[in-house]
Amino acid sequence: MLESQNRRDTLFWRSSPLELCSRLGCGLTGLTGAEAAERLDRFGPNSDAPPRIEGAARAILRRLLEPLSLILLVAGVISMLTGDEIGGLIIVLILVLSIGLDTVQEGHAIRAAEILRRSVALKAEVRRDGAFCEVDVDRVVPGDILRVRAGDIVPADALILEATAFTAGEAALTGEPYPVQKRAGAPSTPDDSSNALFRGAVAQTGEAIALVVKTGRDTVFGAAAAALAEAQAPSPFERDLREFGFVIARATLALVLVVLTIRVVFGREVLDSLLFAVALAVGLTPELLPMITTVTLSRGALRMAGRKVIVKRLAAIHDLGAMSVLCTDKTGTLTSAEITLARSLDAAGRDDARAAQLGAIAASLGGDRGSLDAALVAGRPDAAQGWTLAGRQAFDFSRRLGSVLATGQEGALLIVKGAPEAVLALCAMNETARDAAMARVHALATEGLRTVAIASRAWSGALREVETDDETDLVFEGLCAFADPPKPTAAAAIARLAAAGVSLKILSGDDPVVVKRLAGLVGLNAERVLSGADIAELSDEALAVQVRSADAFGRLAPDQKSRIVKALQAGGEVVGFLGDGINDAPALKVADVGLSVDGATGVAQAAADMILLASDLEVVADGVEEGRRTFANILKYVRMGASSNFGNMLSMAAASIVLPFLPMLPTQILLNNLLYDLSELGIPFDRVSAQATAQPQVWSMSHLVRFAAIMGPLSSVFDFLTFGALLYLFEASPDEFRTAWFVESMATQILVIFVIRTKGRPWRNWPDPVLAVSSLVALLVAMVLPFTPLGTWFGFVAPPPIMMAGIALLVVVYLACAELLKPLAIRAGRRP
Numbered sequence: 001m002l003e004s005q006n007r008r009d010t011l012f013w014r015s016s017p018l019e020l021c022s023r024l025g026c027g028l029t030g031l032t033g034a035e036a037a038e039r040l041d042r043f044g045p046n047s048d049a050p051p052r053i054e055g056a057a058r059a060i061l062r063r064l065l066e067p068l069s070l071i072l073l074v075a076g077v078i079s080m081l082t083g084d085e086i087g088g089l090i091i092v093l094i095l096v097l098s099i100g101l102d103t104v105q106e107g108h109a110i111r112a113a114e115i116l117r118r119s120v121a122l123k124a125e126v127r128r129d130g131a132f133c134e135v136d137v138d139r140v141v142p143g144d145i146l147r148v149r150a151g152d153i154v155p156a157d158a159l160i161l162e163a164t165a166f167t168a169g170e171a172a173l174t175g176e177p178y179p180v181q182k183r184a185g186a187p188s189t190p191d192d193s194s195n196a197l198f199r200g201a202v203a204q205t206g207e208a209i210a211l212v213v214k215t216g217r218d219t220v221f222g223a224a225a226a227a228l229a230e231a232q233a234p235s236p237f238e239r240d241l242r243e244f245g246f247v248i249a250r251a252t253l254a255l256v257l258v259v260l261t262i263r264v265v266f267g268r269e270v271l272d273s274l275l276f277a278v279a280l281a282v283g284l285t286p287e288l289l290p291m292i293t294t295v296t297l298s299r300g301a302l303r304m305a306g307r308k309v310i311v312k313r314l315a316a317i318h319d320l321g322a323m324s325v326l327c328t329d330k331t332g333t334l335t336s337a338e339i340t341l342a343r344s345l346d347a348a349g350r351d352d353a354r355a356a357q358l359g360a361i362a363a364s365l366g367g368d369r370g371s372l373d374a375a376l377v378a379g380r381p382d383a384a385q386g387w388t389l390a391g392r393q394a395f396d397f398s399r400r401l402g403s404v405l406a407t408g409q410e411g412a413l414l415i416v417k418g419a420p421e422a423v424l425a426l427c428a429m430n431e432t433a434r435d436a437a438m439a440r441v442h443a444l445a446t447e448g449l450r451t452v453a454i455a456s457r458a459w460s461g462a463l464r465e466v467e468t469d470d471e472t473d474l475v476f477e478g479l480c481a482f483a484d485p486p487k488p489t490a491a492a493a494i495a496r497l498a499a500a501g502v503s504l505k506i507l508s509g510d511d512p513v514v515v516k517r518l519a520g521l522v523g524l525n526a527e528r529v530l531s532g533a534d535i536a537e538l539s540d541e542a543l544a545v546q547v548r549s550a551d552a553f554g555r556l557a558p559d560q561k562s563r564i565v566k567a568l569q570a571g572g573e574v575v576g577f578l579g580d581g582i583n584d585a586p587a588l589k590v591a592d593v594g595l596s597v598d599g600a601t602g603v604a605q606a607a608a609d610m611i612l613l614a615s616d617l618e619v620v621a622d623g624v625e626e627g628r629r630t631f632a633n634i635l636k637y638v639r640m641g642a643s644s645n646f647g648n649m650l651s652m653a654a655a656s657i658v659l660p661f662l663p664m665l666p667t668q669i670l671l672n673n674l675l676y677d678l679s680e681l682g683i684p685f686d687r688v689s690a691q692a693t694a695q696p697q698v699w700s701m702s703h704l705v706r707f708a709a710i711m712g713p714l715s716s717v718f719d720f721l722t723f724g725a726l727l728y729l730f731e732a733s734p735d736e737f738r739t740a741w742f743v744e745s746m747a748t749q750i751l752v753i754f755v756i757r758t759k760g761r762p763w764r765n766w767p768d769p770v771l772a773v774s775s776l777v778a779l780l781v782a783m784v785l786p787f788t789p790l791g792t793w794f795g796f797v798a799p800p801p802i803m804m805a806g807i808a809l810l811v812v813v814y815l816a817c818a819e820l821l822k823p824l825a826i827r828a829g830r831r832p
Contacts (some may be wrong), residue, residue: 011536012213013159013187013196020159020213026143028161028211030127039141046140046156046215070249124155126212144212148203157219158197158210160184165206165396170198170509179204179371190533220557237318241293243701244638259653266657293634296684300630307622308613316609318634319593320576321627323502324696325568326620327561327587328578330508330518333597333617335484339371341379342449342483347433347476349440355454355478357383362404362415362454365389372452375482393466401426405459405466412459416471420479423453427476440479448517449481484514491522493617500624501695504617505551505568507561507577507587512554519552531555535563543567561587574696578612578620595620628693635697636757637683639707640749647715654716655723661734663723665795668742672749672782679750679778682771689758689765710825711756711818715748718814725806735797739786740807742796746782747811750775755818759826762819 012020021027031039064073073092080089124137127145137155140146146158154168160182167179182194197210199221216222264270294314301311311317328334344356356376360383363373377383387408395402401418416423420441424434441451455474494504504524508515512529520526530546532555538546544567553564561577565587568575577584577591588594588607596608612619655663664672722744726732732740753775758765767775786796799807 011533012157013193014190015159016186017159017161017211020211021143024143024211024213026211028145030130030145031141031143032129036126036128036139036141036144039143040139043141044216045138047138125149125152140212140215142212142215146197146210146212147207148197148210149207150203150205152203154197154199154201154203156197156199156212157214157221158212160195160197160208160210162209163206164208166203166208167205168197169202169204182208190531220559237315237322240701244704247701247705255650255653259656262657296630296633299684300626304610304623304626307626308619309623309626310611310613311609312611313609316593317627318631318697319574319627320610320623321629321631321693321697322574323576323593323624323627325503325505325573326497326576326578327505327507327565327568327591328617329580329584330484330506330510330515333578333580334490334506334518334522335486339375339482339484341375341480342485343444343481344379344478345440345481346478347437349436352478353380356380356480358413358415358456358477359417359452359454359480360384361387361406361408362402362417365406366392366395366402366404372450372482376452376480390463391465393468393471399468401471403466403471405463407463410458412463414457414459414466414470414474416455416474417452417480420451420453423455423474424476426471427455427474429476433476437476437479444479444481446513446517448511448514449483452480452482454478454480486518486521487616489616489618493621494522494524496621497617497624500621500693502624503551505547505553505564507553507556507564507579509556509581510554512552515552515554525549525551528552529554532557532560535560540567540570544570547571558584558586562590565591576620578617595623625693628697629688631697632688632692633683633686636686636753637680638704639711639756640680640753647712647719650712651716651719651723655719659723661737664738664742664745668738668794668796671794672742672745675746675778675782676749679775680753682768682774683753685770686757686768687765689760691759707825710821714814714817714821715752718748718810718817719745722807722810725810726803730800730803730806732799732803733797735795736799736803739791739796740799740803743783743786743799743804744807744811746779747807748814750779750782751811751815752818755815756822756826759823 015023017028026035064070077092123134124140125132125134125147126140127133127147128135132147140156144156145161146156148154148166160166161184163183166182168182170180180194182197185195187193187195197208199214199219214222297314297317300317301314304311304317341356343351344353344359346352346355357380360376360380363376364384365387366373366389387406389404390407390412391405393403395418399418400422401416403414403416405412405414407413416426420438424437427434429437437453441453444451454477456477457474497504506515506519506524509532512531516526516529519529528550529552530550531553535543535553535556540563543563547564547567548571553560556564561579561584565575565577569590569592574592576593576595577587578595578597579585579588580597584596585607588596593610594608595610595612597612597614610623612623652663652669719741722741726737726740730736730740753771754762754767757767757771766772785791785794787798791797
């Protein structure tokens with residue numbers, strides 16, 4: 001019962017004025033000043049809740065408390081305390097840079113809500129104490145009788161009581177490009193809201209008297225503002241990064257505690273054991289991950305700017321690459337948002353230019369120039385040449401037609417244009433012909449085309465102003481059909497997205513019939529279109545099932561668009577939303593990645609994570625490809641840490657327990673870690689194969705764990721082979737052991753990047769020169785350092801050539817085995 005009541009409150013235009021008055025406790029004559037004051041206290045001001053403002057210090061602290069940030073901070077501090085001041089300072093500086101960039105990027109939701117509040121009217125005209133007066137818009141209350149005139153911004157959601165030639169522009173609210181005629185009376189269909197006014201719409205013509213039903217945050221407009229004021233949920237990339245931080249933290253803590261405990265139990269030196277355990281912790285920490293991530297995302301943002309995409313939130317680049325479903329508004333994204341003349345038909349329904357020619361003459365000379373008139377003139381720009389205006393009858397919204405008296409090549413001619421049912425009623429034709437004409441109108445409507453009828457008659461007598469009595473015995477000339485056509489590139493772009501694993505769904509506030517036709521034209525499933533009325537009847541669970549099979553949705557309210565996005569997310573999809581109106585703001589906010597366009601409303605732009613400089617789905621497809629390329633490079637670094645780096649640290653921990661000496665000194669571990677990190681500085685610049693960008697990319701911890709479970713032990717196996725060769729084959733001293741293993745560790749860690757950076761064979765997909773140089777220079781330093789005087793400072797000695805040859809052989813065999821096992825490891829980590 002309560003759910004039914006809530007539904008009636010939401011779809012208030014389905015109730016009669018008396019029912020609403022009973023529910024609101026008011027009459028149709030307006031409120032007194034005292035009643036209005038009491039309602040203002042009860043319902044609150046007609047404004048939106050101010051956004052929660054988070055200070056810079058709080059924003060920085062929130063990021064600092066992220067698991068990965070805490071790990072890096074602790075690792076940096078410990079490094080400085082144990083003598084590696086430069087390494088520790090680098091870690092801390094990287095962390096400061098990463099947090100600073102993220103903090104600067106934040107705050108667009110607050111700006112969006114502020115823009116939204118400033119975009120509404122400042123004054124409203126209401127009836128108080130029996131007379132209309134102006135009040136501040138925030139003092140309008142439910143039960144007020146409101147008057148709206150042409151040019152006004154509607155200040156509240158209201159039911160129309162009286163309307164005179166009233167039309168409203170609701171494109172920013174519903175996405176419908178045509179002005180909407182508003183009238184009093186019961187709706188003709190469940191989806192019809194022509195008897196309702198909505199806050200934020202713009203009155204274009206005429207005047208309306210209406211009963212205020214909802215104000216402030218209860219309005220459709222207010223729901224958008226409330227959604228923007230809510231805290232932004234972590235994006236998929238941010239959630240993945242946090243989960244990765246927890247995994248690293250647990251692994252590091254467990255390894256350090258186990259090594260420290262066992263070495264102390266075995267009677268090893270406590271201080272040496274502590275320093276070694278700390279060095280292991282630093283070695284396991286992916287210090288460069290924030291920098292690799294920031295630099296890679298920043299380079300991706302620069303490349304995307306070159307592809308006409310402005311990135312406001314860096315993490316959204318990854319989310320765009322991970323996107324599996326793109327929801328888009330219709331107007332301005334799939335269509336051009338420009339009404340065009342699609343067809344001109346004669347009285348028998350055959351294609352003929354005369355109806356459009358006469359319609360263009362009337363539009364040029366009549367002076368009304370609405371969107372349909374502009375389309376007529378654009379379709380026949382030279383139609384009025386040689387014709388002059390002799391008289392006119394302005395378009396009358398109550399009669400739904402207008403006429404002009406023009407003189408030209410055909411003499412004096414009265415041309416009447418308007419709604420088909422209104423014009424046909426004035427024509428000299430039988431009922432059969434009239435019914436056939438209306439059947440054509442309905443057939444065109446099923447194709448998403450809006451029609452205007454054209455009629456005429458030869459004028460006899462003196463030229464004068466046209467009167468309504470003159471509009472009789474007309475000859476029906478035909479119909480002009482108008483469309484908001486799809487963009488020429490839309491179908492190809494949708495096919496390109498589908499080939500890349502991204503499905504598309506149309507979420508529009510426009511008529512379901514129009515949406516269905518558009519879906520069919522651009523290659524989507526147009527068999528079934530769910531309307532806003534259908535959505536209102538569904539629970540969240542039922543909606544999550546329905547959205548899987550439907551590609552098109554019409555007559556949606558803003559909150560219904562966000563409900564659909566959430567339903568898709570509940571099914572495991574990474575959802576993007578592309579929109580440009582106020583009605584799109586809530587969905588832009590809840591989507592994993594919000595996309596808006598240049599020229600969209602300020603609210604939509606502020607709520608979005610990215611802004612497309614060209615309103616074209618081809619740009620989105622380019623952005624998806626760039627997002628996947630960016631993520632692929634980040635994943636290379638993560639895989640490095642999950643394979644050779646983690647394997648080497650694990651081997652080192654095991655060796656420290658069984659060997660009578662430390663397998664590597666703490667300073668050597670820190671040097672190993674530093675050189676390894678320097679070798680990976682070129683990853684953000686690396687090339688990415690087309691295979692890696694073919695499908696949505698997700699950062700799955702289970703996939704990474706499986707990858708590490710295959711590649712990590714492989715690294716450890718070769719480490720143990722190295723230990724055995726050094727101890728039993730070459731009988732190495734402790735210093736020779738440490739030096740040789742340092743060289744082997746550096747070679748395997750650095751060179752394996754050339755193996756795992758691509759799914760294919762390395763020699764068929766060469767790395768970018770920047771990555772090749774950074775890796776090989778770091779490897780050269782590691783190879784040469786033990787043979788220099790500086791090497792003795794780190795405890796290195798020059799190993800015999802035969803020992804180095806053995807190490808080189810082991811490295812080659814390891815890389816060959818890594819190449820053989822790589823398909824299994826990457827296949828295990830592939831998206832299901």
